[in-house]
Amino acid sequence: MIELVSRQRCVQCDMCVKVCPTNVFDSGPDGIPVIARQEDCQTCYICEAYCPADALYVAPYADRTENPEERALVEKGLLGSWRRTLGWGPGRTRLAAIDTTPFIDRILPRADL
Amino acid sequence: MMGRHDGSRMDADVLVIGGGPAGAWAAWSAASQGAKVVLAEKGYLGSSGATAPGGTNLLYLPPDAGIREAAVRKRYRESGYLAEPDWIHRVLDQVYINLQLVESWGYPFRRDENGTPMRDHLQGPEYMRLMRRAVVKAGVKILDQSPALELLVDDHGVGGARGLCRLDGSEWEIRANAVVIATGGCAFLSKGLGCNVLTGDGYLMAAEVGVELSGMEFSRQYAPSAAFGTVTRGRLLNWATYTSEDGTVLQAGGARAGDFLPLMLSQGPVYAVLDKADTEEKRNMLRRSHAIFFLPYDRAGIDPFTQRFPLTLRYEGTVRGTGGIRIVGDDCSTTVGGLYAAGDAATRERVTGAKSGGGAFNASWAICSGTWAGRAAARYALALGGKAGTRALRSAGRSGLAAGADSPAEMDTASLVEAIQREVFPLSINYFRSEAGLRQSLERLNGLWPHVHAKVPETVQGRVRARETAAMAATARWMYTAALARRETRGMHTLAEYPETDPAQTHRLLVWGLDRIGVRPDPFFDSSGERPAERQVTGT
Numbered sequence: 001m002i003e004l005v006s007r008q009r010c011v012q013c014d015m016c017v018k019v020c021p022t023n024v025f026d027s028g029p030d031g032i033p034v035i036a037r038q039e040d041c042q043t044c045y046i047c048e049a050y051c052p053a054d055a056l057y058v059a060p061y062a063d064r065t066e067n068p069e070e071r072a073l074v075e076k077g078l079l080g081s082w083r084r085t086l087g088w089g090p091g092r093t094r095l096a097a098i099d100t101t102p103f104i105d106r107i108l109p110r111a112d113l
Numbered sequence: 114m115m116g117r118h119d120g121s122r123m124d125a126d127v128l129v130i131g132g133g134p135a136g137a138w139a140a141w142s143a144a145s146q147g148a149k150v151v152l153a154e155k156g157y158l159g160s161s162g163a164t165a166p167g168g169t170n171l172l173y174l175p176p177d178a179g180i181r182e183a184a185v186r187k188r189y190r191e192s193g194y195l196a197e198p199d200w201i202h203r204v205l206d207q208v209y210i211n212l213q214l215v216e217s218w219g220y221p222f223r224r225d226e227n228g229t230p231m232r233d234h235l236q237g238p239e240y241m242r243l244m245r246r247a248v249v250k251a252g253v254k255i256l257d258q259s260p261a262l263e264l265l266v267d268d269h270g271v272g273g274a275r276g277l278c279r280l281d282g283s284e285w286e287i288r289a290n291a292v293v294i295a296t297g298g299c300a301f302l303s304k305g306l307g308c309n310v311l312t313g314d315g316y317l318m319a320a321e322v323g324v325e326l327s328g329m330e331f332s333r334q335y336a337p338s339a340a341f342g343t344v345t346r347g348r349l350l351n352w353a354t355y356t357s358e359d360g361t362v363l364q365a366g367g368a369r370a371g372d373f374l375p376l377m378l379s380q381g382p383v384y385a386v387l388d389k390a391d392t393e394e395k396r397n398m399l400r401r402s403h404a405i406f407f408l409p410y411d412r413a414g415i416d417p418f419t420q421r422f423p424l425t426l427r428y429e430g431t432v433r434g435t436g437g438i439r440i441v442g443d444d445c446s447t448t449v450g451g452l453y454a455a456g457d458a459a460t461r462e463r464v465t466g467a468k469s470g471g472g473a474f475n476a477s478w479a480i481c482s483g484t485w486a487g488r489a490a491a492r493y494a495l496a497l498g499g500k501a502g503t504r505a506l507r508s509a510g511r512s513g514l515a516a517g518a519d520s521p522a523e524m525d526t527a528s529l530v531e532a533i534q535r536e537v538f539p540l541s542i543n544y545f546r547s548e549a550g551l552r553q554s555l556e557r558l559n560g561l562w563p564h565v566h567a568k569v570p571e572t573v574q575g576r577v578r579a580r581e582t583a584a585m586a587a588t589a590r591w592m593y594t595a596a597l598a599r600r601e602t603r604g605m606h607t608l609a610e611y612p613e614t615d616p617a618q619t620h621r622l623l624v625w626g627l628d629r630i631g632v633r634p635d636p637f638f639d640s641s642g643e644r645p646a647e648r649q650v651t652g653t
Binding site for chain 2: 017018019020021022023027037040042043044045046047049050059060061062063064078081082085086088094095096097098099100101102103104107108109
């Protein structure tokens with residue numbers, strides 16, 4: 001579930017409010033979006049892809065909260081990691097351009113091994 | 114009826130409800146015909162739906178008559194003979210054209226060693242971001258965060274819809290002589306990747322104007338994900354070894370064939386490790402194919418190539434099922450004037466029959482049905498000429514909308530949703546289907562139905578969830594009603610009491626109605642040559 005909107009990183013563009021498919025965020029009174037309905041988060045990670053400031057963190061757990069420390073997430077390189085993997089953002093190669101899916105059946109394991 | 118309309122009103126030629134791939138293609142296609150198009154999406158065109166967060170395979174075959182005919186024949190057999198070879202051909206033709214368009218818009222398809230483009234897989238975020246750009250460029254007005262709640266109708270057919278904006282709670286009304294429903298299927302808030310926006314909203318809207326649903330019994334599909342997570346992607350489990358709690362190897366290096374995971378998970382925890390990807394090169398290759406698959410493990414501190422992780426099955430409802438709104442024309446028109454259906458909101462039986470559309474068929478169907486429905490909707494609306502704004506339209510919504518005048522008790526949507534989920538999630542009821550089990554479950558679901566007419570919560574989220582709850586309750590009842598009427602085993606449909614395929618039931622099943630649900634074979638599709646049976650109605 002969505003766990004963090006980094007106050008330090010957020011550029012107050014409200015993109016997460018706009019793109020969240022399940023309407024988890026509300027615009028915040030001070031400009032920083034608030035996680036208003038965490039329980040409605042479907043853990044689809046797409047908000048992270050659209051956040052231009054790498055200010056969001058979605059934990060991998062569908063049914064429980066984690067309350068991670070922002071500093072720990074930064075140290076592990078997790079803030080912005082999905083956007084980086086997708087190759088979104090200036091100077092990056094899009095994942096779609098290096099997509100190996102059409103080729104993976106070439107390395108299928110033999111069923112009897 | 115909403116009855117509290119105070120918001121903005123717009124006129125258009127075509128209203129597209131839903132902004133996943135099917136809705137995006139429908140809107141683009143309608144606008145390309147010169148129609149004025151509005152697209153209303155519950156979430157955001159670009160991020161919403163089953164496709165956007167991950168990726169999807171596609172039916173992409175070169176225009177080689179022999180290759181295509183063989184593929185069509187194979188699929189027709191697998192469909193339990195409920196698909197139509199002509200329709201599979203149509204999809205192969207159309208999707209080939211559209212994927213070339215997608216590439217021309219900037220999608221970087223890979224090429225093989227010979228320089229041949231490999232257009233059989235799309236990364237979801239990239240694809241849907243691109244589709245949004247194409248739709249905007251085509252001149253479509255997009256309303257994001259704007260779920261439609263009900264259709265508007267008169268004696269000529271549909272004429273628009275009403276809904277809410279989730280961001281500010283305002284209401285909207287769009288009058289349009291043609292409406293395309295592209296709201297996706299229904300996955301009952303099971304938290305499969307991207308699927309919680311898919312709550313059967315379009316089925317309910319269609320049923321309220323008298324449209325039937327087809328193939329709802331083909332709704333027995335579950336997808337594996339990490340037990341703690343949401344990423345329902347099974348393909349990489351081809352590289353997995355499965356173990357039970359005590360480490361006993363259940364299966365090594367195989368696909369999720371048949372009943373394996375449902376059976377094993379019914380007995381206890383099942384773990385997987387991708388140890389068949391046994392070189393760094395293979396691991397990198399898998400990471401670059403289904404990157405989203407690895408996200409939950411990386412974040413949970415699990416190396417899925419060396420450490421085993423627990424699996425679960427998440428119910429996919431009609432998203433990977435094949436049922437949906439009955440379409441009667443080649444253009445995805447329905448039995449109601451001006452109403453079209455596309456993508457998972459429509460029945461996919463014409464191309465997949467009784468077999469799951471899986472990713473490839475459903476994604477290709479979304480592209481094609483959206484293209485056809487959008488084009489036809491535009492032509493229909495433009496031919497009518499007149500403005501829908503002058504029609505005497507009435508609200509068609511009935512369930513999950515009550516403002517509370519005649520029902521003082523407020524609807525407890527959370528409890529109702531849980532009660533519905535208790536009927537559709539358990540493998541014991543919905544995967545290992547039996548006549549006895551489904552009958553009891555349907556009785557309980559019918560018992561829940563009156564509660565969707567209670568007073569709706571006041572908040573905008575509450576109003577949307579009330580409507581979704583009604584749609585899910587209706588969808589579950591349609592599914593089980595159809596499943597009980599198909600007394601055989603065919604494709605993904607099974608009933609324990611009827612383990613054989615019955616040639617006399619080589620027909621499609623239609624369901625309709627809300628308070629009372631009817632079921633009958635589709636009289637216009639009959640590949641067996643049998644006479645369709647009498648209409649039968651089963652009450653609640």
